[in-house]
Amino acid sequence: MKNQFLQFVKKETLHILRDSRTMLIALLMPVAQILLFGFAVSTEINNINVAVVVPQWCEGVRQSVERLSANPYITYKGDIAPDEIDQNLRSGNVDAIVVFTHDFEKIMNEWRRNGVSKSAMQFIMDASNTNIAQAGTGYLTNILASDVMAASSMVETHMLFNPQLKSAFNFVPGIMGMIFILICALLTSVSIVREKETGTMDVLLVSPVRPLRIILAKMVPYFGLSCINLTTILLLARFVLGIPMGSNLWIVILVSLVYLALALSLGLLVSTIAKKQVVALLISAAVMLLPIVMLSGMLFPIENMPSVLQPLSAIVPARWYIDAMRKLLIQGASFPLILKDFLILIIMTILLLAVALKKFNDKLE
Amino acid sequence: MSNNDYIIDVKDLTKKFGTFTAVDHITFSVKRGEIFGFLGANGAGKTTAMRMLCGLSYPTSGSGTVAGFDVTKEGEKIKRHIGYMSQRFSLYEDLTVMENMELFGGIYGVKSKDLKERASDLLEKLNFVEERDTMVGSLPLGWKQKLAFAVATLHRPEIVFLDEPTGGVDPITRRQFWEMIYQASSEGTTIFVTTHYMDEAEYCHRVSMMVDGQIKALDTPANLKKQYNAASIDEMFRILARGAKRGD
Numbered sequence: 139m140k141n142q143f144l145q146f147v148k149k150e151t152l153h154i155l156r157d158s159r160t161m162l163i164a165l166l167m168p169v170a171q172i173l174l175f176g177f178a179v180s181t182e183i184n185n186i187n188v189a190v191v192v193p194q195w196c197e198g199v200r201q202s203v204e205r206l207s208a209n210p211y212i213t214y215k216g217d218i219a220p221d222e223i224d225q226n227l228r229s230g231n232v233d234a235i236v237v238f239t240h241d242f243e244k245i246m247n248e249w250r251r252n253g254v255s256k257s258a259m260q261f262i263m264d265a266s267n268t269n270i271a272q273a274g275t276g277y278l279t280n281i282l283a284s285d286v287m288a289a290s291s292m293v294e295t296h297m298l299f300n301p302q303l304k305s306a307f308n309f310v311p312g313i314m315g316m317i318f319i320l321i322c323a324l325l326t327s328v329s330i331v332r333e334k335e336t337g338t339m340d341v342l343l344v345s346p347v348r349p350l351r352i353i354l355a356k357m358v359p360y361f362g363l364s365c366i367n368l369t370t371i372l373l374l375a376r377f378v379l380g381i382p383m384g385s386n387l388w389i390v391i392l393v394s395l396v397y398l399a400l401a402l403s404l405g406l407l408v409s410t411i412a413k414k415q416v417v418a419l420l421i422s423a424a425v426m427l428l429p430i431v432m433l434s435g436m437l438f439p440i441e442n443m444p445s446v447l448q449p450l451s452a453i454v455p456a457r458w459y460i461d462a463m464r465k466l467l468i469q470g471a472s473f474p475l476i477l478k479d480f481l482i483l484i485i486m487t488i489l490l491l492a493v494a495l496k497k498f499n500d501k502l503e
Numbered sequence: 504m505s506n507n508d509y510i511i512d513v514k515d516l517t518k519k520f521g522t523f524t525a526v527d528h529i530t531f532s533v534k535r536g537e538i539f540g541f542l543g544a545n546g547a548g549k550t551t552a553m554r555m556l557c558g559l560s561y562p563t564s565g566s567g568t569v570a571g572f573d574v575t576k577e578g579e580k581i582k583r584h585i586g587y588m589s590q591r592f593s594l595y596e597d598l599t600v601m602e603n604m605e606l607f608g609g610i611y612g613v614k615s616k617d618l619k620e621r622a623s624d625l626l627e628k629l630n631f632v633e634e635r636d637t638m639v640g641s642l643p644l645g646w647k648q649k650l651a652f653a654v655a656t657l658h659r660p661e662i663v664f665l666d667e668p669t670g671g672v673d674p675i676t677r678r679q680f681w682e683m684i685y686q687a688s689s690e691g692t693t694i695f696v697t698t699h700y701m702d703e704a705e706y707c708h709r710v711s712m713m714v715d716g717q718i719k720a721l722d723t724p725a726n727l728k729k730q731y732n733a734a735s736i737d738e739m740f741r742i743l744a745r746g747a748k749r750g751d
Contacts, residue, residue, distance in 0.1 A: 145609030149559065156597045337591030344557050344587040344664075345610045346579060 144348060146355030153329065154359050161363075168317045168367045172374045173481040175309035183273035187232040191223065193240035200283050202259075206236070207358065211277050227264050242453040310375045311463030312436030314394070315373070315456035317362055318401045318429060319498045324422035326360050326405030331418040334409075347496065357402045365460070366396050381467055389473050390466050393480055395458045400487040404455075407494035430456040458482045510535045510662050510693045511556060513567025513574060517644065518560070525551040527716035533709075534677050535661070538684060538694040540704045542736075545712030550666075551699055552713070556695070557664055558582045572660050585609070585662035588651050590667035596640030600631060601637055604654060611658035618657075625653045645676030652683055662693040669700060681706050701737035704726050712740065716749045 154161055162430050170467070188206060192199055207214035224345040226232045239245065245258045261278050265271040332338040342352055372390070375381045383390075404426065413420035431437060433447065435457040440448060451457050462479035467469035473480075511533035511648055518526040526548045541548040556561045558578030567574045570584040574610050594603045601622065608618040626632045629649055639647060648668065653661045665684075669677045681703065684694050696707065704710050704724060710713055711721040720743060724736055733739035 141615070142609050142612065146605050149595065149606050152602065153595070153599055301518070336596075337589050338591050338595060340589045340591075341587060341593040342610075344559060344585075345607075346580060346583040346612070347610050 143351055146347070146352065147358045150329075150338075151359045154363065160325070163450055164321050164363055165370075167320070167369050168313065169315065169374065171313050172310065172371060172379070175313060176374075177488065179295065182445055183270055183277075184211055186211060186234060186270060186274045186277060187213050187214050187215050188234045188236060188274075188278070189226060189232045190217045190400060191220050191235060191237040192217050193220075193238065194242070196243040198246050198434070199238050199242050202236075204236070205281055206415050208210065209277070209281055212281070223262060225320065230264075232276060233264050233267075233270050236260070236278065237262060239251065242443070254363070255312075260424065265500055269330075281486035283349060304364075307379075307468050308464070309379060311460045314368075314371055315397075315434055315436060315460040316427065316430050317367060318398055319404065319424075319426055319456065320396070321364050321367060321410060322360055322398055322401030323405035323426060324419065325363075326357060326414065327418040328415050329360075329423055330356060330406070330409035331412050331415050334413065335415060350495070353406060353498065360405075361398060361402065364401075368394050368398075382470060383467055386466055386470065386472065387478070390463070392420055393462050393476065393483065396480070396483050396487060400455055400490060401489060403490040403494050407490060410497040411492060421445070429454045431455065434460050436460055445466045445484070455486050458486075506580060507571075508534055510571075511539075511567070511569050513556070513569075514527065514565060516555060516567055516574070517727055518548075518555060519563045524716055526555070526562075529713075529716075530716045531711055531718060531721055533662075533695060534694060535539070535693055536691050537709065538688050538696065540707030540709065540710035541695060541713070542701075542710055542740065543697075543698045544747060546561055547713040547747070548716040549713055553664060553695075553697065556581075556586060556667065559588060562598050562659050578621035584660055584662075586655040586658070586663035588655040588663065588665050588668050590670050594639050594647065594651050594692045595640060595656060599638055600638045601640075601736055602628070603638055603650070603666070604657060609653045621640060621657060621659075625657070629653060631684050644672060645679065648672055648676065648680055649683060652680070652687075656687060656692065660692070662695060663687065665694065665696040667697055686740060701735065704736040704740075705728050710736065712743050714743055 139260055160343055190206070192203070203214070203217075205213055218226060218235070220237075223237075227235065229341040239258055239260075241472070242258050245256050245290055248254045248256070249258075259282065261275060263271040263274055330339075333342070343349065368391070374385070406420070408418055408421050408426075429451075429466050433443070433451040433454045434439075436449065439452050440457070445450065450455075458479040462483075463478050465479075469475075509530070509532040513532070515528045515532045516530070517525060517528050523637055541553070549640040551560075556560050556573075558569070558574070558581030561575055561578065565575075567690065569581050570579040572584070572611060574581065595606070598606065599729075604622045604625075604750075605618065607617075607657070613621070619739065623632075626635060626683060628665065629646075631646070631650065634642065634646075639650065642650070652663075655665075669680055672680065677700070684706075685695070688694050698702075698704065707724065709721065709723050710727065711718050713719070720730075720739075724731065727739055728734070731742055733742060
């Protein structure tokens, strides 16, 4: 009977190996996504175009403008006349304009001498893209405020764990949460449904093989494929993106393996519902992928979601996995800190597997 | 265990799905080595009856044995002693001829030494020796069907269930296929076959005709034609099916 199981695993492995296109996609997709999200797609704001309006040049203004033009996040667009402000913002030439007062020097001196603070400059932001406007305000305040407003320099902000706010750090856990569902759930469900479609499943069911064994044998190679992907992702994350990854690599792997089991159960569940490969594909892509992208906190912070959607995100397994991965990979958290995520994932896996196996057996009768 | 001359021996086999009676008290026996044609229109209950005989589902009521095992509780044992070939092509197209044989040999617990011997025997018989490592998907349909039959008998079952094995196959291949069936039958294997082609029914030793979940006729093709005063099984089938309430 051991021979029987091995024959099955061999068969499934051959199916995957011979479908070279699918295999290539399955192996390269994680690499492509990590590189894409890591480098091309970035939520950090760079190159904010800033112009200045200077009614009267003086030493203070010159220093401020110099500091602006030297900053790597800002592209200095020169000084413009006050009546050009509107046109420049509308045309999209600049994202932000710093307007200095005509008595800049006087205000600064007064502040230095008596501590009397008055507005010395104004930021005019193009807020049609709120991300740029917010980030820009932050940058400008940091760059210019030390001169102008003593008050703001009293608050000092420290960015822990990801001091440069690199967005790649944030994306890696998200991509992991997505890839494993794609590979495990989608490919497994499609491959089971394909056997239903071609009729080979009938032959297998009439044979003395236990249905559970057919399913297990199907999962083994996809599990293997996902382990390869896990390795690639972790290697890329460490050596290409430079994510620190604490000493807890084994916990990362442990949690990931649980998540793989969960994804495989999901695939099995889908395969019991779908009769056609296309349907399996659609269910996996639309019903599972979309919530992961939208609700798991991969792209949009859960805290920002409308309160109706927040409980909904709690049933998306990827949310807990991504959360755990973020803590482990970026913060270097220890096991107790992700215990809650881990337990939730385990419970979800058991539930899903139970339902999937029950449905699978019901179908046979 | 019932009479050993019969490989299938069932009495009042019934399967109900809710209030719908798919198979309604069928009683019949099949002798060892016989080619038994199991006919009926779509929806007459053929598939459901066959699933019960193959150990895939248990009857709601009734009793009987297949290959010496109880159809009401020994489904798993039945599965081990029968061969099965479905109406749709049932080998893996992305595996080679030999890999398919190894897989199904493994499934039925054929020892790898026996398997090698039998596989090369079969390949020789089918003139497939050169196609050993060809992907099954690239073989012509007729070859595939023959191969599927060979694979279904690889573990030397006492009885083979063929579910519309010649669907969509050209007449010449169908003929060749029936030669294989005769060959297997002459070697003592029982053949239980369903088909849509009424001319094929004439090749069977005995045929049964299912209408609305019941077996309405069962005899040799010659006797049946005499009884219904029909020129062919096809005509007889139409006479019987006229009274059918369900099906197409």
